Amino acid sequence: MAPTRREFLKIAGFSAVGLVLPFLPSLSSAQAGIPLSPAAPGRLQALKAKRWAMTVEPRKCRPGCTDCITACHLEHNVPVIGNPKDDVHWIGLERVEHIFPAEAHPRLPESITKLPVPVLCNHCENPPCVRVCPTQATFKRADGIVMMDYHRCIGCRFCMAACPYGSRSMNYRDPRPFIRKINQAFPTRTKGVVEKCNFCEERLARGIFPACVIACKDKALAFCDLEDPRSEVRLILDKGLSLRRRPELGTGPQVYYIL
Amino acid sequence: MKLYNRGMIIAGIVVFLIVATFPFWYGRGKAVSPPDLKLDTPAIQQLKEKLCVETAPYMRANHMKLLAAWRDGAVREGNRSYRTADGRVFQVSLTGTCLECHSNKKQFCDRCHDYAGAKPACWSCHIIPEEVR
Numbered sequence A: 001m002a003p004t005r006r007e008f009l010k011i012a013g014f015s016a017v018g019l020v021l022p023f024l025p026s027l028s029s030a031q032a033g034i035p036l037s038p039a040a041p042g043r044l045q046a047l048k049a050k051r052w053a054m055t056v057e058p059r060k061c062r063p064g065c066t067d068c069i070t071a072c073h074l075e076h077n078v079p080v081i082g083n084p085k086d087d088v089h090w091i092g093l094e095r096v097e098h099i100f101p102a103e104a105h106p107r108l109p110e111s112i113t114k115l116p117v118p119v120l121c122n123h124c125e126n127p128p129c130v131r132v133c134p135t136q137a138t139f140k141r142a143d144g145i146v147m148m149d150y151h152r153c154i155g156c157r158f159c160m161a162a163c164p165y166g167s168r169s170m171n172y173r174d175p176r177p178f179i180r181k182i183n184q185a186f187p188t189r190t191k192g193v194v195e196k197c198n199f200c201e202e203r204l205a206r207g208i209f210p211a212c213v214i215a216c217k218d219k220a221l222a223f224c225d226l227e228d229p230r231s232e233v234r235l236i237l238d239k240g241l242s243l244r245r246r247p248e249l250g251t252g253p254q255v256y257y258i259l
Numbered sequence B: 001m002k003l004y005n006r007g008m009i010i011a012g013i014v015v016f017l018i019v020a021t022f023p024f025w026y027g028r029g030k031a032v033s034p035p036d037l038k039l040d041t042p043a044i045q046q047l048k049e050k051l052c053v054e055t056a057p058y059m060r061a062n063h064m065k066l067l068a069a070w071r072d073g074a075v076r077e078g079n080r081s082y083r084t085a086d087g088r089v090f091q092v093s094l095t096g097t098c099l100e101c102h103s104n105k106k107q108f109c110d111r112c113h114d115y116a117g118a119k120p121a122c123w124s125c126h127i128i129p130e131e132v133r
């Protein structure tokens, strides 16, 4: 029996699909693992810690200084986009009332309310950004650094919604044209990925302290192993009351503020 | 079966077949010469023994897997040095180690990738020194 027109169209359709199929890339390419030899000791002694942490003493900052921001953003090829909507930052300055809303009240002295306070990723003990990331592009290392694997980031921005501190920025546009001077030792990011402070893990691996800490001439930033009782961070914390941003949220921030 | 517009349909199928198979009969009998890869960069000329991190045949077949292992090892495990089978140690870095020798990315990486139709996304973030200098 001759096929109906409907059947003829079906056959034609399947034949067309059949023609195209052989050209599609194979979906099941086997992945052969490469045996990686055990890591050789680095040529430069890396800085290691059980738990990296930072103290910030904003009252030591000289007025109008932005050296930490400049150093960090040059080091990490952070674009200067110049419009608040697309702004990308790893470290910035904020007012006390914004970062310590529970501690702020109308009778605080001007020396506190007008004080610009350096803010960066807190490398939380219990980071919500890590918990929500669907690709594990954001992860926490054993030494406490909350790292990003930009190769894996799909730009869903769940982490930006999860971070209560606004520590993360999305690359809404290609950042390359907005980088004043490219540092060849560090990659840039691409459009559609989120980025944030990495506690200078690439410098620690080379045995160098973070760029912001080195750049600060007033020693307002200290960076050390929190588990070492004789570390600089611990000595500073031992002196008196220190604050962490919004501790009631349970994130366990590891950047401590001395005000 | 009654096929309306028989002429148009048959003609359409014939045209489709010609277009779909065009690359095959157009390229028949023509051999595209393999890419001419340049290895004469200053850094390579200075090497006493002209050897990549692994042997050339291994690199030719597996450099993408090696780089993926380097990437995951460096970012996720913090392994920043690589010891080769014969004991040499290299820094794990695409821009710093690979492009140090292969500073002529256009005549090396790109020629073969273009030939093979591979479009690696490395360079949207990793820096090509010859381009930003």
Ligand code: SF4
Residues within 6 Å of the ligand: A120, A121, A122, A123, A124, A127, A128, A129, A130, A146, A162, A163, A164, A165, A166, A167, A168, A196, A251
């Ligand atoms: S400050 Fe924000 S981005 Fe940094 S670890 Fe905590 S939740 Fe994640």
Ligand code: SF4
Residues within 6 Å of the ligand: A132, A133, A134, A135, A136, A137, A138, A148, A152, A153, A154, A155, A156, A157, A158, A159, A160, A193, A194
């Ligand atoms: S934007 Fe990237 S890092 Fe953030 S949650 Fe999504 S995949 Fe993870």
